[in-house]
Amino acid sequence: MSAWDKNDDLKAALPEVPPTNGTQAEGAVTEVRSAPIGDWGKKTENNYDENLEDTSWEGNVRVYEWDGEEGDLGPEHPELEAVLFGDPATRDPQGIDFSKIDNITVTQEGLQRIHPISSFKDAGLHPAMLRNVDLCGYKTPTPIQRYCIPAIKMGYDLLAIAQTGSGKTAAYLVPILNHLMGKAKKLAAPRPHPSEAAAGARVRAEPLVVVVVPARELAIQIFNEARKFCYRTMLRPCVVYGGGPMRDQIDNLQRGCDILIGSPGRLINLMEKADILSLRRVKYMVIDEADEMLHADWEEEFNKILGGGEQEEGNVKYMLFSATFPTAIRNLAKTHLAENYVRVRVGRIGSTHENIKQDIIFVEQSMKKQALIDLLYSLEPARTIIFVNSKRTADELDDFLFNKELPCTSMHSDRTQREREDAMRAFRLGKTPLFVTTGVTARGIDVRNVMHVINFDLPNMDHGGIQEYVHRIGRTGRIGHHGLATSFYTERDEPIAKLLTMTLMETGQAIPEFLEQYKPEDTDISKLKFEYNTDEEDPGESGDAWDAGAGEAGEASGDSWGTGGGDSGAPNGNEGGGDSGGWGAPTNGSGGNGGWAAPAASSVEVAW
Numbered sequence: 001m002s003a004w005d006k007n008d009d010l011k012a013a014l015p016e017v018p019p020t021n022g023t024q025a026e027g028a029v030t031e032v033r034s035a036p037i038g039d040w041g042k043k044t045e046n047n048y049d050e051n052l053e054d055t056s057w058e059g060n061v062r063v064y065e066w067d068g069e070e071g072d073l074g075p076e077h078p079e080l081e082a083v084l085f086g087d088p089a090t091r092d093p094q095g096i097d098f099s100k101i102d103n104i105t106v107t108q109e110g111l112q113r114i115h116p117i118s119s120f121k122d123a124g125l126h127p128a129m130l131r132n133v134d135l136c137g138y139k140t141p142t143p144i145q146r147y148c149i150p151a152i153k154m155g156y157d158l159l160a161i162a163q164t165g166s167g168k169t170a171a172y173l174v175p176i177l178n179h180l181m182g183k184a185k186k187l188a189a190p191r192p193h194p195s196e197a198a199a200g201a202r203v204r205a206e207p208l209v210v211v212v213v214p215a216r217e218l219a220i221q222i223f224n225e226a227r228k229f230c231y232r233t234m235l236r237p238c239v240v241y242g243g244g245p246m247r248d249q250i251d252n253l254q255r256g257c258d259i260l261i262g263s264p265g266r267l268i269n270l271m272e273k274a275d276i277l278s279l280r281r282v283k284y285m286v287i288d289e290a291d292e293m294l295h296a297d298w299e300e301e302f303n304k305i306l307g308g309g310e311q312e313e314g315n316v317k318y319m320l321f322s323a324t325f326p327t328a329i330r331n332l333a334k335t336h337l338a339e340n341y342v343r344v345r346v347g348r349i350g351s352t353h354e355n356i357k358q359d360i361i362f363v364e365q366s367m368k369k370q371a372l373i374d375l376l377y378s379l380e381p382a383r384t385i386i387f388v389n390s391k392r393t394a395d396e397l398d399d400f401l402f403n404k405e406l407p408c409t410s411m412h413s414d415r416t417q418r419e420r421e422d423a424m425r426a427f428r429l430g431k432t433p434l435f436v437t438t439g440v441t442a443r444g445i446d447v448r449n450v451m452h453v454i455n456f457d458l459p460n461m462d463h464g465g466i467q468e469y470v471h472r473i474g475r476t477g478r479i480g481h482h483g484l485a486t487s488f489y490t491e492r493d494e495p496i497a498k499l500l501t502m503t504l505m506e507t508g509q510a511i512p513e514f515l516e517q518y519k520p521e522d523t524d525i526s527k528l529k530f531e532y533n534t535d536e537e538d539p540g541e542s543g544d545a546w547d548a549g550a551g552e553a554g555e556a557s558g559d560s561w562g563t564g565g566g567d568s569g570a571p572n573g574n575e576g577g578g579d580s581g582g583w584g585a586p587t588n589g590s591g592g593n594g595g596w597a598a599p600a601a602s603s604v605e606v607a608w
């Protein structure tokens with residue numbers, strides 16, 4: 001365990017951010033320190049030559065290998081278990097405060113009403129999957145998991161929106177893999193026995209699940225999660241991403257691939273090699289960070305991936321996940337989903353967690369570096385991500401901090417993939433607890449114990465805007481932990497000021513004096529209008545709520561994990577009949593007016 005993993009929750013010690021030498025806050029006391037108050041450890045320099053010798057690309061790590069003779073379930077493998085799930089001493093989540101997560105309102109829409117599970121035990125998971133969940137240290141499902149697990153089990157397309165760090169990855173991996181694990185032999189493509197693969201036997205990869213994500217590091221991270229949930233199943237995960245070694249990635253695919261996680265460019269590249277990869281067997285297509293993937297910049301890639309499967313119409317379930325979802329992109333998203341898709345939203349779309357303390361400090365542009373050093377020197381050392389808006393600033397800041405003897409590393413899109421993986425690894429391991437990066441890591445990246453996010457530059461409204469702010473600060477305060485997000489605000493940040501102020505108000509953060517002028521006239525928090533994704537535009541959300549009633553949780557329980565086609569209740573009828581529970585289309589839906597909701601959609605709010 002790294003020293004940086006010991007204080008699982010520094011929350012109690014979360015400091016008030018002191019004014020820095022760079023602030024203009026009136027009456028600010030500018031205590032300038034010339035040295036850090038704690039021990040940051042040694043500054044380190046990456047030796048890339050040494051690393052070049054190292055062939056351990058992140059995609060080449062071990063996965064559970066099925067030798068095909070154990071029936072549906074492979075034997076336990078204690079050594080691999082320790083590799084996948086880590087030191088048992090650090091598995092159990094400590095310091096997690098689920099109270100804030102559990103109080104968030106959950107809204108669901110669509111023709112079908114989903115009954116949330118109350119515990120993993122009630123989810124009808126295969127005992128081996130339940131054990132994998134337990135090995136991960138998950139005791140209780142998060143709200144998004146409570147809804148997504150039964151919805152996916154029942155076979156619906158899904159649009160799921162929940163705050164950063166709220167467990168969206170497991171919300172789709174667990175039910176999808178659970179559903180497929182009993183059917184792997186029937187559905188999966190033939191593959192060489194591991195001993196034959198070692199002797200060079202190869203097949204074409206024909207995955208059952210494809211997960212598409214917008215960033216390479218995120219693909220690697222989700223692959224690592226998939227490795228855990230595939231443990232002892234017959235399902236073999238692979239990852240492909242740009243910049244990584246093509247030869248190794250192809251080699252891995254050709255040993256058999258059931259779950260493929262990829263960044264779009266490399267995925268398309270490989271799809272063009274018909275003897276290497278075919279999407280003809282795909283049953284589930286998951287688009288993570290879906291609002292980013294549906295962005296116009298990705299349109300071509302996105303359409304190629306969605307259209308490249310030769311699957312029968314209606315045979316693929318589509319799942320879209322994100323923490324943010326601007327209205328226009330939500331409207332586009334629905335065109336990719338079946339009419340009877342289910343939509344689940346936890347809290348306001350794009351809202352931040354109360355667990356993240358947000359501080360905004362006014363800084364003169366020319367004083368930012370000084371302000372940063374003041375800030376770092378005045379707080380206890382803590383694993384920290386520093387976001388900047390340009391590659392040049394990332395390089396400069398890395399140098400600057402390094403010259404101050406602080407242990408930092410940095411990443412941006414001009415770095416080689418080897419450098420990117422090294423930097424990420426050094427930060428994850430706590431070797432370099434300061435990580436300077438551009439927005440390339442704003443989304444999805446989950447590093448244990450990130451206590452502080454600093455926006456050295458606030459996101460530009462033309463590049464990411466308030467959504468990027470939400471994703472960036474969401475690298476801390478994950479899954480019930482507490483974190484601090486400090487942003488340097490300069491005169492140039494005026495365009496984001498209004499949305500930023502409302503975002504602060506929503507979670508009861510202190511509004512600094514210089515932002516007071518941007519407060520809306522009506523300060524009633526329930527009436528805040530986030531123009532970029534007004535929920536009013538979502539028909540079906542206003543009235544017609546189904547009576548949530550009591551006893552919601554647990555109703556999806558009971559039936560056992562997949563034996564053949566009977567458990568899905570697949571609404572498209574493509575995996576047999578089932579037990580969708582007789583939720584006929586409600587007659588009171590409002591749907592309709594060309595906007596977001598599916599026909600006759602209705603919604604229900606459930607306060608947890």
Ligand SMILES: Nc1ncnc2c1ncn2[C@@H]1O[C@H](COP(=O)(O)OP(=O)(O)OP(=O)(O)O)[C@@H](O)[C@H]1O
Pocket residue numbers: 093137138139140141142145162163164165166167168169170322323443444445446474478479
């Ligand atoms: N039920 C659970 N109990 C405890 N920890 C969990 C649970 N579900 C997920 N986690 C952990 O919570 C962390 C955040 O999960 P995840 O990365 O899936 O969040 P996310 O909602 O996808 O966030 P983002 O929007 O930033 O991508 C991970 O470390 C994951 O292992």
